[in-house]
Amino acid sequence: MTTLDVPPPDITRGAVADLRHTRQRRRLGDTQWGELAYRVYTTAFFCLVIVIMISGAIGDDPVSPSAVVDIAELGPKWAGLLLSLVILGGVRSGSRGGPLALEAADVQHLLLSPADRTTTLRRPTLGLLGYGIFTGTAVMAVTGSFISQRVPGGTAEFVWAGALFGAVLTATMFGSALLTCSRLLPRWLLIGTAWILLAWSVADIADRVPGSPTSLAGDLLFWPMRRGTPGLAWVAVAIVLVVVGTLTVGGLSIEAARRRTQLVGQLRFAVTQQDLRSVVLLRRQLASEVPRNRRWFPVPALVARKWPIFGRDLHSVSHWPLIRIARVTVLVCGAALAARAMFSGTTPLLVVAGAATFIAATDATEGLSQEVDHPTLLESYPMAQGDVLLRHLVAPCVVMALAGCLGLAVTYAFDPSTEVLRVGAIGLLTASLSAVAGAAISIVSQIEVDTGSDVLMTPEVAGPRLVIRTVWPPLVAVAGFLPVLVAANVGSGDPASAAAVTALPVLMLVAAVFGWVRFRDNIHASMAEAMPG
Amino acid sequence: MAKRRKSKSAKPTVAAVSTHGLEKTYGEVTALAEIDLEVPQGEAVVLVGHNGSGKSTLLGLLAGTMEPTDGSVEISGSAPDSTKARMRRSWLPDNPVLYDDLTVKEHLEYVSRLHGGAGDEELLDTLIERLGLYERRDNLPSQFSRGLRQKTAIAVAMCRPFSLLLVDEPFVGLDSSGRATMLDLLDEAASGGATLIVATHDPDVIDRFDRGLVMSNGELTWDGPASELRDHLGSSVPHPD
Numbered sequence A: 001m002t003t004l005d006v007p008p009p010d011i012t013r014g015a016v017a018d019l020r021h022t023r024q025r026r027r028l029g030d031t032q033w034g035e036l037a038y039r040v041y042t043t044a045f046f047c048l049v050i051v052i053m054i055s056g057a058i059g060d061d062p063v064s065p066s067a068v069v070d071i072a073e074l075g076p077k078w079a080g081l082l083l084s085l086v087i088l089g090g091v092r093s094g095s096r097g098g099p100l101a102l103e104a105a106d107v108q109h110l111l112l113s114p115a116d117r118t119t120t121l122r123r124p125t126l127g128l129l130g131y132g133i134f135t136g137t138a139v140m141a142v143t144g145s146f147i148s149q150r151v152p153g154g155t156a157e158f159v160w161a162g163a164l165f166g167a168v169l170t171a172t173m174f175g176s177a178l179l180t181c182s183r184l185l186p187r188w189l190l191i192g193t194a195w196i197l198l199a200w201s202v203a204d205i206a207d208r209v210p211g212s213p214t215s216l217a218g219d220l221l222f223w224p225m226r227r228g229t230p231g232l233a234w235v236a237v238a239i240v241l242v243v244v245g246t247l248t249v250g251g252l253s254i255e256a257a258r259r260r261t262q263l264v265g266q267l268r269f270a271v272t273q274q275d276l277r278s279v280v281l282l283r284r285q286l287a288s289e290v291p292r293n294r295r296w297f298p299v300p301a302l303v304a305r306k307w308p309i310f311g312r313d314l315h316s317v318s319h320w321p322l323i324r325i326a327r328v329t330v331l332v333c334g335a336a337l338a339a340r341a342m343f344s345g346t347t348p349l350l351v352v353a354g355a356a357t358f359i360a361a362t363d364a365t366e367g368l369s370q371e372v373d374h375p376t377l378l379e380s381y382p383m384a385q386g387d388v389l390l391r392h393l394v395a396p397c398v399v400m401a402l403a404g405c406l407g408l409a410v411t412y413a414f415d416p417s418t419e420v421l422r423v424g425a426i427g428l429l430t431a432s433l434s435a436v437a438g439a440a441i442s443i444v445s446q447i448e449v450d451t452g453s454d455v456l457m458t459p460e461v462a463g464p465r466l467v468i469r470t471v472w473p474p475l476v477a478v479a480g481f482l483p484v485l486v487a488a489n490v491g492s493g494d495p496a497s498a499a500a501v502t503a504l505p506v507l508m509l510v511a512a513v514f515g516w517v518r519f520r521d522n523i524h525a526s527m528a529e530a531m532p533g
Numbered sequence B: 001m002a003k004r005r006k007s008k009s010a011k012p013t014v015a016a017v018s019t020h021g022l023e024k025t026y027g028e029v030t031a032l033a034e035i036d037l038e039v040p041q042g043e044a045v046v047l048v049g050h051n052g053s054g055k056s057t058l059l060g061l062l063a064g065t066m067e068p069t070d071g072s073v074e075i076s077g078s079a080p081d082s083t084k085a086r087m088r089r090s091w092l093p094d095n096p097v098l099y100d101d102l103t104v105k106e107h108l109e110y111v112s113r114l115h116g117g118a119g120d121e122e123l124l125d126t127l128i129e130r131l132g133l134y135e136r137r138d139n140l141p142s143q144f145s146r147g148l149r150q151k152t153a154i155a156v157a158m159c160r161p162f163s164l165l166l167v168d169e170p171f172v173g174l175d176s177s178g179r180a181t182m183l184d185l186l187d188e189a190a191s192g193g194a195t196l197i198v199a200t201h202d203p204d205v206i207d208r209f210d211r212g213l214v215m216s217n218g219e220l221t222w223d224g225p226a227s228e229l230r231d232h233l234g235s236s237v238p239h240p241d
Helices: A009-030 A033-058 A065-095 A104-111 A117-150 A155-182 A187-205 A213-221 A230-251 A254-272 A276-286 A301-306 A308-318 A322-343 A349-364 A366-373 A375-380 A385-391 A394-414 A418-444 A459-479 A482-488 A495-530 B055-063 B083-088 B104-114 B121-130 B146-158 B176-191 B203-208 B226-236
Strands: B017-026 B029-039 B044-049 B070-075 B089-092 B164-168 B195-199 B211-216 B219-225
Touching: A009 A117, A009 B104, A033 A117, A065 A155, A065 A187, A065 A213, A104 A117, A104 A254, A104 B104, A117 A155, A117 A213, A117 A230, A155 A187, A155 A213, A155 A230, A187 A213, A213 A230, A254 A276, A301 A308, A308 A366, A308 A385, A308 A394, A322 A349, A322 A394, A322 A418, A322 A482, A349 A366, A349 A394, A349 A418, A349 A459, A366 A375, A366 A385, A366 A394, A366 A418, A375 A385, A385 A495, A394 A418, A418 A459, A418 A482, A418 A495, A459 A495, A482 A495, B017 B055, B029 B055, B029 B219, B044 B055, B044 B203, B044 B226, B055 B070, B055 B089, B055 B164, B055 B195, B070 B083, B083 B089, B089 B146, B104 B121, B104 B146, B121 B146, B121 B176, B146 B176, B164 B176, B176 B195, B176 B203, B203 B226, B211 B226, B219 B226
Parallel strands: B044 B195, B044 B211, B089 B164, B164 B195
Antiparallel strands: B017 B029, B017 B070, B211 B219
């Protein structure tokens, strides 16, 4: 051993820089440039197709003068809600060690060395900020050009306004995440502030309280229509957050950084593989979400004895951590409120409501997921595999229906009318069952079935098949809100009757999915038999 | 092998490791419960206990990779996250953590430089040679077996100056020569005045240490001379994994 004096900063800075330079040189040396160019080309082409499709869907007919007034009034509030959501997302990410996803070796060798952590983390931080802000700016600039297609104002003005709003949006998100992870301020204070901003923003949209601070930032996006300047204050806020966050990022928790390091890579891989189950599990680990030791409620012995699968699922629910209960409740109540807004004419909220119940149902179907996670155990039961899987759907339906009742009650509290109760009761039934059906498709599809068909599939067939397998489960959940959508557009007829009529095909779809879960093995066996050779 | 020889210098006043009411919980699960521990500078401590007893958690807290739920840790009188503590402490986790795109030699060079130990090429080469990595010094550890990766991680932990060495299960995956070298390196570090805290399931190495600690269910259940540890454990000596 030589000396135990802390080395001068320039020595450690030089070592960190040289280490990174060596690694970068080696990585660049290993890069397949042809493949990279092809990936850039396909990504750019895909983005272009998306932009053209959205542009075509939006159309270019100017909206009516009254709609222009509505957009000028409500647009900034919705943009403010988006900002509130990204701030909350940033703060939550920061509280879990984000937004940086460092390599395990960087944590072990750089962050545990005497090198100054803020200096060491500056380069990855600036890289993340640069990439994030560039992407946000580009996406919102394109959004600005879409807006300009329908409302008065020059395209260039909207593109610039969108770009500025996008930069503020992403800078604020990363700035709040960095500030939270730096632990400069208490975590509860930042999370509390983010929730207050979100609640204020929602209340502002509902005209319950005036002018939420984030709506001011929304003014930036609609500046060509409003010409207000107060939104520029958010530019300063974003800059301050980014600068303070970058200068204090060295205060991050090593424990959180290590946990994130271990999980983020797996999470990204799971996302690229459309492996929703792994995404759910890894996200829970990232949030340190573990089941409670003590139960919320006892499961009657009679139930567990008579219906062991249902009893097992109730056991699972009885150990849910508080955060999961809160998440399912918030998602289902949010879906119910979105459905109410859809009933008033905001049709796009159909997707929001469906997505929210689908996510909630992936939590509610934990018992089914656990079964699928342990295929050897599943095969060992003395009953048909499909029968076991189907029985696992009973408890999630009960959970989703109970959460739906709460959602309906919250909606009724906002709008105490009999129409809400009548249409809502039908929507509750279809939405709960459809969400469970969607989650069941997603989970049961993970079970490998060898029919030999994949081998024979051409890329032209395999690609769309993959897209359908990814999009189909949430679409089934979205279908659960079709009765509410139809009721909203029934005109002079009875909305509840229209909803009831639409509920029938939705329930048939759910029955078909449940049937598929039950007889999937038999279907695949028949298909394999029918295959030539 | 003979019991290690420790150089007796002036008695230090500040403990190398000191914990007070140290607790770590995960939700409702208590991984570590109110650990009060003082390890003087230069002492070699062996930490034993069954799986899940809290050994790795205790080492993680001392290494600064975990944060206590309650209580405090001091490394030579400093907070475990301080620059001074990071300078003094070397941490060899149970699972080798290495860069996929740096060679063995580059790992040692950069880690040594990060700790102000630049320029001692001879020391690095000797270390690489003793661990049987000389032929592979310019290879990437990502292509190594578990045992070779463990040897690389040992070299990385030992190539820099330290006064406290924390080691978690160092013999996992090592062949007999690697194990012997590891033991020699531990002996040399102790002879040089460093404090050692080594968690192991290997009962054969217990006698080489000054002090033994036994952990069970997150608590320190026994603390005494390592020479008496084997008697204390009796037939319940944990077996290697």
